Amino acid sequence: MIFDRILRRRAAARGSSGSTDGLRRGCTVGLSGSQSWDQGIDDVFLSQLRQVAFVSQRKLTDGRTGEHSSHRRSNALEFADYRSYTPGDDLRRVDWNAYLRLDHLFVKLADAPERLDLHLLLDISGSMAWGHPDKFGYARRLAVGLAYVALAHMDATNLHALRGAHCIRLSREESPAAVGKLMRAIGSVKPEGTTDLDAALCQYVGMANHRGVAVLISDLLSPAGYQAGLERLSQGTLRPVVIHVLSPEEMSPSLEGDLELKDVETADTVKVSVDWGTLVRYRRWLQQWFREIEQFCSRRDITYVRVQTSYPVEQLLLDRLRRERVLR
Amino acid sequence: MADRLYLLDPGALKFLALIPTIILLYMVRSHYRRRKVSSIMLWRSIRHDLEARQQVRLPPLSLLMLLQLLAVAVGAFALARPALPAEGHSHLVLLLDASTSMEATDVPPSRFDVAVQEARRIIQQVSPGDEVSLVTIGASPTLVASGTEMAEVLAALDHLQPGAGAVDVDAALKLGESLIRNTGGEGRIVLLSDGVFGQAPRTTSVAVPVDFEPIGVSGDNQGITSLEVRRDLDGSGRWSAFGRVANYSGRPARVTATATADGLVLETRSLSLAPRSSTDLSFALPTGTRFFALKLDTHDIYQADDWAEVRVDTPQSRSVLLVSDDPDPILRVLGSIPGLKVSVVPPASFKPVAGADLVILDGFVPPVLPGADILIMNPPESASGIVVSSASGEATVLRSERSNSLIRSIDLQSLRLGETVHLQTPEWAHTVVEGPAGPLILEGEESGRKIVVLGFDWQLFDLPRMQAFPLLISNAVADLSPLSLPESVHPGESVLVRPVADATDAVVEMPDGSHVQLSLRKGAVSFADTARIGRYTVHWMGPALGEAEASFNVNLASDAQSDIAPRPYSVVQTASAKGASTPVPGRQLWTYLALALLGLLAAEWLYFSRRS
Numbered sequence: 001m002i003f004d005r006i007l008r009r010r011a012a013a014r015g016s017s018g019s020t021d022g023l024r025r026g027c028t029v030g031l032s033g034s035q036s037w038d039q040g041i042d043d044v045f046l047s048q049l050r051q052v053a054f055v056s057q058r059k060l061t062d063g064r065t066g067e068h069s070s071h072r073r074s075n076a077l078e079f080a081d082y083r084s085y086t087p088g089d090d091l092r093r094v095d096w097n098a099y100l101r102l103d104h105l106f107v108k109l110a111d112a113p114e115r116l117d118l119h120l121l122l123d124i125s126g127s128m129a130w131g132h133p134d135k136f137g138y139a140r141r142l143a144v145g146l147a148y149v150a151l152a153h154m155d156a157t158n159l160h161a162l163r164g165a166h167c168i169r170l171s172r173e174e175s176p177a178a179v180g181k182l183m184r185a186i187g188s189v190k191p192e193g194t195t196d197l198d199a200a201l202c203q204y205v206g207m208a209n210h211r212g213v214a215v216l217i218s219d220l221l222s223p224a225g226y227q228a229g230l231e232r233l234s235q236g237t238l239r240p241v242v243i244h245v246l247s248p249e250e251m252s253p254s255l256e257g258d259l260e261l262k263d264v265e266t267a268d269t270v271k272v273s274v275d276w277g278t279l280v281r282y283r284r285w286l287q288q289w290f291r292e293i294e295q296f297c298s299r300r301d302i303t304y305v306r307v308q309t310s311y312p313v314e315q316l317l318l319d320r321l322r323r324e325r326v327l328r
Numbered sequence: 329m330a331d332r333l334y335l336l337d338p339g340a341l342k343f344l345a346l347i348p349t350i351i352l353l354y355m356v357r358s359h360y361r362r363r364k365v366s367s368i369m370l371w372r373s374i375r376h377d378l379e380a381r382q383q384v385r386l387p388p389l390s391l392l393m394l395l396q397l398l399a400v401a402v403g404a405f406a407l408a409r410p411a412l413p414a415e416g417h418s419h420l421v422l423l424l425d426a427s428t429s430m431e432a433t434d435v436p437p438s439r440f441d442v443a444v445q446e447a448r449r450i451i452q453q454v455s456p457g458d459e460v461s462l463v464t465i466g467a468s469p470t471l472v473a474s475g476t477e478m479a480e481v482l483a484a485l486d487h488l489q490p491g492a493g494a495v496d497v498d499a500a501l502k503l504g505e506s507l508i509r510n511t512g513g514e515g516r517i518v519l520l521s522d523g524v525f526g527q528a529p530r531t532t533s534v535a536v537p538v539d540f541e542p543i544g545v546s547g548d549n550q551g552i553t554s555l556e557v558r559r560d561l562d563g564s565g566r567w568s569a570f571g572r573v574a575n576y577s578g579r580p581a582r583v584t585a586t587a588t589a590d591g592l593v594l595e596t597r598s599l600s601l602a603p604r605s606s607t608d609l610s611f612a613l614p615t616g617t618r619f620f621a622l623k624l625d626t627h628d629i630y631q632a633d634d635w636a637e638v639r640v641d642t643p644q645s646r647s648v649l650l651v652s653d654d655p656d657p658i659l660r661v662l663g664s665i666p667g668l669k670v671s672v673v674p675p676a677s678f679k680p681v682a683g684a685d686l687v688i689l690d691g692f693v694p695p696v697l698p699g700a701d702i703l704i705m706n707p708p709e710s711a712s713g714i715v716v717s718s719a720s721g722e723a724t725v726l727r728s729e730r731s732n733s734l735i736r737s738i739d740l741q742s743l744r745l746g747e748t749v750h751l752q753t754p755e756w757a758h759t760v761v762e763g764p765a766g767p768l769i770l771e772g773e774e775s776g777r778k779i780v781v782l783g784f785d786w787q788l789f790d791l792p793r794m795q796a797f798p799l800l801i802s803n804a805v806a807d808l809s810p811l812s813l814p815e816s817v818h819p820g821e822s823v824l825v826r827p828v829a830d831a832t833d834a835v836v837e838m839p840d841g842s843h844v845q846l847s848l849r850k851g852a853v854s855f856a857d858t859a860r861i862g863r864y865t866v867h868w869m870g871p872a873l874g875e876a877e878a879s880f881n882v883n884l885a886s887d888a889q890s891d892i893a894p895r896p897y898s899v900v901q902t903a904s905a906k907g908a909s910t911p912v913p914g915r916q917l918w919t920y921l922a923l924a925l926l927g928l929l930a931a932e933w934l935y936f937s938r939r940s
Binding site: 127130131135219221223247249250253254255256257258259260261262263264265266268269270271272273274275276277278281282285286289 | 359360361362363364365366367368369370371372373374388389390391392938
């Protein structure tokens, strides 16, 4: 694939001999820190990703040719149906054999392979940098994986970062050759500050008439809430997908005793005395929160996938998202 | 029963007091540790609950605290040494009080008979296969019968008689405890007694259950609590008897006291005794009286203390062999002591078998000491085992046994001794008077004979001219009198019967007319069969001796023995004994608990290190 060749060429230009090392080094170009968030992105992983693609459930494209079957009929090679000839139709598509048999002009129709737009919306609030392994590293690997899936199938990938009340467009890549650029863009952002998911998502929806698949990668820990933003996202022509990333410490905190808990985003504090009973109540509340999110997303036809950072990204991409009908 | 757990050291459970301490420490709010979290939004919903507990809070349900509490509990339990009981049958030990007070008839026919009946009833209730031991409590405890055959134990009960004065109940309890432990089963002790032991029992701690079955209901008794004869101080040579009669009843009593001298009635007095009071009596004895007896006519529940007899000591003839090169000064002293037949031999012609009651060795010690009592004066350096070396110079008295009868009436501080010898103290002797260089006077008993050693040369200083010398010799001779039997002893007390001259045997005539033969070939014999009250006469027999006799009396005559009101007796039982069974240690479980404790501590450490 072109993407692989680009990465290998970059690696060769840096004097590396191993294809995997070169690929990995290519991936880390332009990263802001020394964190090896791209660990695990290798030849095997990428070759596995080439076998999956995004599922198109709505009218996807604006007429440009891609690899996805469209609901629109076109005159492409893959036969789908007939219709009566109307003046102005391309005579090359007239089925002359049918004319000879039936004495009527028919034009052969075919499914139009169309291009899909992937919109990656990456939450870069400070809370995403928390956890072992940290949620942001996990989100970046996931974003790269999804982008690779899209680019490998000639789909356009739009990368946006959500910070504060804003949606920052990092890059738009249409060509598989631009995957390195996209990776640098992903690696260049640092998670910090707070994110108002509602405002940022509303801003994103208002930016243009987006089509395709919008994947929000976030921990949904937005003090202002997430509901209004997702509501707007679901109202457009996009197919919204929420990947809820949480760390194991958030799911099952190993806290005990008298603690002053400090929010890494807002620096607010709360004094708590944590014991067994407290942790039981915490987990109960967490389950209730999850149910609320699931119900909210279910009612708005939003695909909701919750994942812990201890869950392998490869398994998420190759298995879990396929079961959730996000990839195929 | 077999699956019950026993604690061998239940005192260690006091460490469980650490549990509330740990809980208290957890309740006391410490400083807040700071922790960063991704969002306090996750904690906000339960925040109210948390903040409400900031002032007063219950102990938190902390795993660390639970581990610590568990560790303390397991540790305390391990230190208490839990054990499973050993397999075995139950062992019942019956302690039967055989003191004289058990002869009281306040419960008919007598306390002792009632105790025997009670013992019989208890034995008949014992399960088959269980072991029963029967122990009588006398001056020392006696194991009468033991085994699983109840018929034998019941038969042994038929032959028991009371008759011991002061009884050692503590020794009996210890014997019972050891019997149960040795048979390796569970068991208990049943003490059948009126609680009157004639002496204050020690506080005994027993590790087996003890049931005290009180016998007797009343202390309505009058008795003779003291009787003795003394020579009158006016020098007339007459004797007087002094007695004391006490009423232990809560009511006034009238008793008739009859005094007899050698069986002839001397005087009869009618006495009125107030409740819980006593009165003293005195009687002038006719010359030549050998035995004086006092008898009370009462209608009380206890007859044993209503009669007492005491021997009137008349001077007896004793043979003394003086072995000396210069016997005159000593002969003069001995001549002033009545009742002595003194013979003198020079050291050169001394023979070991001399047939004397007392041998005085002056400046000479034979290789083999004679069999009679010995007074050794100024032993030579060749006397091995007694003398170390001679020493010169003046010696003064440094220390002395003030209560010793040998130095009675002697002013030791005025003594100025010339040349002394370094005496060493043999195993059988103890020091009576000690000078700066070592012992000066030794006293001891070896092989049934008494030996007194004077470790200085009386000829080299002015001792013979002083009053101290005759007093010292007189005291020594009085102390070394072989025929001296005690005038009166309490029931159960032993009497030392020593050989007289060449006597090889002795026969003791009991109050009931029976005879007990004693062999004196190996020295003195302790005669302990003194349970019966009355007169005991000792007859010495030997080839050359013919027959010599002396007597002593066994009288109750004791304040403690006549106060026979039943009283409770409590045994200090260790905590493990308070249950129904005996903790005979079987398999101990502390090792398992120690391993569990180790595991708990490791888990606690792991949890703590992971958390922090």
